[in-house]
Amino acid sequence: MxxxxxxxxxxxxxxxxxxxxxxxxxxxxxxxxxxxxxxxxxxxxxxxxxxxxxxxxxxxxxxxxxxxxxxxxxxxxxxxxxxxxxxxxxxxxxxxxxxxxxxxxxxxxxxxxxxxxxxxxxxxxxxxxxxxxxxxxxxxxxxxxxxxxxxxxxxxxxxxxxxxxxxxxxxxxxxxxxxxxxxxxxxxxxxxxxxxxxxxSVGEGDESYLGGLVSIKVASPFRLYYQVRNYITLLGRPYVPVRWKVRNLVFYFIKYFYFGFGRSDSAAYRHNIYSGVRDGVKLRFKRP
Incomplete structure (x- = not known):
């Protein structure tokens, strides 16, 4: 108690x-x-x-x-x-x-x-x-x-x-x-x-697209690296819910195109997403 x-x-x-x-x-x-x-x-x-x-x-x-x-x-x-x-x-x-x-x-x-x-x-x-x-x-x-x-x-x-x-x-x-x-x-x-x-504060704010029908949580390029890397790392763990794995696969696919193109910092987003996938696959846990 x-x-x-x-x-x-x-x-x-x-x-x-x-x-x-x-x-x-x-x-x-x-x-x-x-x-x-x-x-x-x-x-x-x-x-x-x-x-x-x-x-x-x-x-x-x-x-x-x-x-x-x-x-x-x-x-x-x-x-x-x-x-x-x-x-x-x-x-x-x-x-x-x-x-x-x-x-x-x-x-x-x-x-x-x-x-x-x-x-x-x-x-x-x-x-x-x-x-x-x-x-x-x-x-x-x-x-x-x-x-x-x-x-x-x-x-x-x-x-x-x-x-x-x-x-x-x-x-x-x-x-x-x-x-x-x-x-x-x-x-x-x-x-x-x-x-x-x-x-x-949930994430770093929300942005809407498709006329406000869909909203997406904002993450800095720095933060998105850790999100992607840790997501990849967790894919092989049996206690992680399958629903979360599938749902976030869709979300990160959307985020790649949403943040990775047409923004002033799109190159940084793409670089951090690629790095997150690479380090997640290799189980490489670097610190900033």
């Missing part, structure tokens, strides 16, 4: 907007035992000098971009050493709103079975749409059981990492949370979506 009075929040940051991050910290301080910020910014950014931090906030920073997976693992392990029951994970641009830790803990504890993690219902910051997976099962505690959730806003009992394992650091930035959820499902754990809502 998880006690809502014994939870650490873990925030992963990278050159954040200071006002948004400070607002998130202030919102969390009244909800959790302590906050662990793992900062991936370079030394020159000097995040500590820009924030107002209380004694309940720990900032871990070595001036290097470790990637989101390693940063999350650092926060999880630090929280475990503090003796916490669970970690509440956030990105730097999450907005809590009325999100209730107490309600999420009650929903997690009331589930009849093993739960790896529970996340809030996500409201897309860019278009205010509620992001609900099409494949979901209604639970008798008011939650939905799904295949995966994003890391931000997720509440995860510390003890489940002993069985499921930590975040896969080789992936660096993309599909880290989904892969962990699928791994958890393969070991008999449930992944839940709470009745609670949270606003979050």
């Amino acid at each position: 998880v006690s809502y009075s014994n939870v650490s929040a873990v925030i992963v940051s990278f050159n954040p907007e200071i006002d948004r991050l400070q607002h998130l910290i202030d919102s969390l301080l009244v909800r959790v035992k302590d906050i662990i910020i793992v900062d991936n910014s370079n030394k020159e950014f000097n995040l500590q000098s820009k924030l107002f931090l209380s004694e309940n906030v720990v900032l871990l920073s070595d001036g290097e971009n470790k990637g989101i997976a390693q940063a999350q693992n650092m926060g999880i392990l630090f929280s475990r050493d503090l003796g916490r029951d669970a970690v509440w994970m956030f990105d730097q641009d999450s907005e809590l709103g009325e999100l209730s830790l107490e309600v999420m803990v009650k929903e997690l504890n009331s589930f009849d079975g093993m739960v790896a993690s529970i996340g809030p219902t996500i409201v897309n910051y860019f278009n205010s749409k509620v992001e609900i997976p099409k494949k979901r099962t209604k639970c008798n505690n008011g939650c939905f059981s799904v295949d995966q959730i994003i890391a931000s806003g997720s509440l995860t009992p510390i003890n489940v990492f002993d069985c499921i394992g930590m975040m896969e650091e080789d992936f660096f930035i993309d599909v880290v949370d989904f892969e962990w959820c699928w791994r958890a499902k393969s070991k008999g754990y449930a992944i839940l979506i709470s009745s609670q809502k949270m606003t979050h």
Whole structure:
């Protein structure tokens, strides 16, 4: 059982907007035992000098971009050493709103079975749409059981990492949370979506085409490299849902033509897509 009075929040940051991050910290301080910020910014950014931090906030920073997976693992392990029951994970641009830790803990504890993690219902910051997976099962505690959730806003009992394992650091930035959820499902754990809502930046925005009939999530060339490389890497893993493999094959085919031609940075997109396919096939996990 998880006690809502014994939870650490873990925030992963990278050159954040200071006002948004400070607002998130202030919102969390009244909800959790302590906050662990793992900062991936370079030394020159000097995040500590820009924030107002209380004694309940720990900032871990070595001036290097470790990637989101390693940063999350650092926060999880630090929280475990503090003796916490669970970690509440956030990105730097999450907005809590009325999100209730107490309600999420009650929903997690009331589930009849093993739960790896529970996340809030996500409201897309860019278009205010509620992001609900099409494949979901209604639970008798008011939650939905799904295949995966994003890391931000997720509440995860510390003890489940002993069985499921930590975040896969080789992936660096993309599909880290989904892969962990699928791994958890393969070991008999449930992944839940709470009745609670949270606003979050989904991707880097949306662009519409075909007269607004179709929208596509924007990713920088840098980000698209990791998306493609990690997608190729996951194709051979049996616990990854076939539906996700097929769906994303279509999406990346569309993205190749949508981003790879007719834009000022199309050459960079094509180069990063080719590099992602090559490194994914060769299982080459380079860092920036």
